[in-house]
Amino acid sequence: MGKFIFRLPDIGEGIAEAEIVAWHVKIGDRIEEDGRVADMMTDKATVEMESPVSGVVIEVAGDVGDVVAIGSPLVVIETEGEDDAEAGAEQKPSHPSGGRGLGEADAGPAPSTAAEPEAQQPPLPNPLPLKGEREKTAPPTPTPAQPEPVEGRAPTPAPQAKVLASPAVRQRAKELGIDLAQVRPSEEGRIRHADLDQFLAYNAAGGYRPAGVARGDEVVKVIGLRRRIAENMAASKRNIPHFSYVEECDVTALEAMRAQLNSARGDKPKLTMLPLLIAAICRTLPRFPMLNARYDDEAGVVTRHGAVHLGMATQTPAGLMVPVIRDAQDRNLWQLAAEIVRLAEAARNGTAKSEELSGSTLTVTSLGPLGGVATAPVINRPEVAIIGPNRIVERPMFVPDGMGGERIEKRKLMNISISCDHRVVDGWDAASFVQEVKKLIETPVLLLAD
Numbered sequence: 001m002g003k004f005i006f007r008l009p010d011i012g013e014g015i016a017e018a019e020i021v022a023w024h025v026k027i028g029d030r031i032e033e034d035g036r037v038a039d040m041m042t043d044k045a046t047v048e049m050e051s052p053v054s055g056v057v058i059e060v061a062g063d064v065g066d067v068v069a070i071g072s073p074l075v076v077i078e079t080e081g082e083d084d085a086e087a088g089a090e091q092k093p094s095h096p097s098g099g100r101g102l103g104e105a106d107a108g109p110a111p112s113t114a115a116e117p118e119a120q121q122p123p124l125p126n127p128l129p130l131k132g133e134r135e136k137t138a139p140p141t142p143t144p145a146q147p148e149p150v151e152g153r154a155p156t157p158a159p160q161a162k163v164l165a166s167p168a169v170r171q172r173a174k175e176l177g178i179d180l181a182q183v184r185p186s187e188e189g190r191i192r193h194a195d196l197d198q199f200l201a202y203n204a205a206g207g208y209r210p211a212g213v214a215r216g217d218e219v220v221k222v223i224g225l226r227r228r229i230a231e232n233m234a235a236s237k238r239n240i241p242h243f244s245y246v247e248e249c250d251v252t253a254l255e256a257m258r259a260q261l262n263s264a265r266g267d268k269p270k271l272t273m274l275p276l277l278i279a280a281i282c283r284t285l286p287r288f289p290m291l292n293a294r295y296d297d298e299a300g301v302v303t304r305h306g307a308v309h310l311g312m313a314t315q316t317p318a319g320l321m322v323p324v325i326r327d328a329q330d331r332n333l334w335q336l337a338a339e340i341v342r343l344a345e346a347a348r349n350g351t352a353k354s355e356e357l358s359g360s361t362l363t364v365t366s367l368g369p370l371g372g373v374a375t376a377p378v379i380n381r382p383e384v385a386i387i388g389p390n391r392i393v394e395r396p397m398f399v400p401d402g403m404g405g406e407r408i409e410k411r412k413l414m415n416i417s418i419s420c421d422h423r424v425v426d427g428w429d430a431a432s433f434v435q436e437v438k439k440l441i442e443t444p445v446l447l448l449a450d
Contacts, residue, residue, distance in 0.1 A: 004053050004077045008061075008068050011040060011047045015354075017069045018042040021224035024193075025057045025075070034166030036193045037075055040068070041224045045354050046318065048194050050166075055079040065223040165191040172196060198349050225319040236381040239297060241422040244376040247434045251392060252412045254444040261333070268334045273414075274312075274366060275336035277389055279447050280440040281364070282308050282329040288433040291385045292361050295424050302384070302424055311360030311380055312340060314347045321347045322380060324360045333447075364388070375417045384421040385430070390414060416441075 011018060024036035031037065037049040059076035061068050068074060163180045165173070169191055173180050176196065183199045185191045222230060251273075258271050265271070285292045289304040296303070310328040314321050323343035325331070331339065346352040363380040364387050371391035379386050392414045401407040416437065420430045440446050 002079050003058070004055060004079045005073050006037065006049075006051060006053075006075050006077060007071055008040070008049070008074045010070050011042060015042045015070060017067050018047070019067050019224060019227075020062055020064050021046060023060065023064060025060070027057055027060060029057045031055065031057055031077065032168045032171075035168040039224075041228070042354075045352060045357060046224065046350055048192065049074065050168075050193075051075075051077065053077055053079055065221060065227075163191065164189055169193055169196065176200070194350055225321070229319050232381065233378055236378050240379050240381060242376070242379060242419050243422050243427060243430075244417060244419045245427065245430050245434060246374045246415050246417045247431075247438055248413055248415050249438045249441045250397070250411050251414045251441060254441055255392070255412050257444045265334075269337040269341055271333060271337050272340075273389065273392070274340055274364070275333045276444070276447065277387075277416075277437075277441070278310060278325070278328055278336055278364065279333060280437045281310075281362070281387065283440060283447070284433060284436045285329075285362075287436065288429060290425055290429055291420070291433055293384050293424060294361060294382045295384050295421060296382060297423075305361040307361070309359055309361045311363035311383070312343060313363060313365035313377075313380075314344050316348045316350075318350075321352070321357060322360060322363060323347045323352055323356050324358065326359075362387070367391075374415050377417065377419050379419055379421055384424040386419050388417040388419075390417060 008018060018040040019042070020038055021041045022039040024038060025031050031051045031054065033051060033054045035051050035054075037051050040047050040049055055077040057075055058078050059073070061072065061074050164185070165180055170180065172193065173183070173191075173196060178196060178199060180191055183191050183195050185195055254273075254276060258273070258276060262271050285308060290302075292308055293302050293304045295301075307327050308329045310325045311322040312325060314323060323346065325336065325339050325343065328336065343352065343356060346356065360380065360383065362383060362385055365375075365377045366389050367375075369391060371389065373393075374390055375388045377386045377388045392412050394410055395413055396408050397411045397413070398406040399409045399411070416434055418430055418434055420427075
């Protein structure tokens, strides 16, 4: 028997640590190759860790909510082999005594003095101690792991045509009664456990409770994305002096133009209000550079950006995420619509890349038909402004009758809210910016003019 140390690999550029948001194994469980070990959260993206070997889990690195450094042991697996091994770290720390840490393989051929008992060897430094670690003084002779029989478990069926998945994924799909041919793979045509989770989330019924039945109390640990959202929102409100401004816009002509464009869109994506609003924002920002900026309050530096990397607040099953439309100022309405759909889908199914979730210079947040009359959104720090369109409503208004008088007419109205960092943006600048956006929205032909 041998021990395999699976170290947390580098799962993102510049990332030094990751948070455990879910364990899929516990001490004593048998895990197969490609089986799910844990879900790790970093930079608002959750990454699924899969075991490179089969064996029995004998040690795990902490509880849900704990943080593990890159290169530190995540799990230790007892394998069928004789030699210790490890994975997930490109370089191993050296030990002054020439010995090795818990389960760590020797870097080269064993010297003649390597017969010292393991208790005499220094353990590998580990910022997060492994749970279930064995005593070093007199390690018991390991016995072959005997996995408990699983009722109904049958040999893995032969792979279906054109369906790529590991044996562990196939076995889980069989136990859940999922036809892999109906599951959409998220990357390179290979179905993974995350794809099964997404399939269940969108297709399985659950959570129904008859009316009138009292629900018991529930204690929910704030971890993962929800904890990051809480920390970011608290830091934003604590450090930024917010002020908000709301203006009413007549979007009757804009909605009529949108309907005309959609009627002749062919195979292009359907236009919503959001691409039109983004186009108006991008046309207006060059005259108000203080809004397309990021404020480093520790360094006392404001960076006014030329390109508009627009954050798009998106509600997902895990919580609020902000994918970024790069160079929004260079995209036409159809390109904006396509990118909005792509990024929103990637955020909701967990396939958004870390670079697609960072680097925004200004954020738009919209609740769609739930938008309410007015909102006061919280700034996405370190940005200095966030814009929120609200729900479109129909109301009677006085409009010119063309003969010098007025008549009452039913119009479509929408409020636009903006919150700004008062350390960087003055109220006059915010109001002037929104008034310029309003002109473009109420005269939408200008959005198509060069």
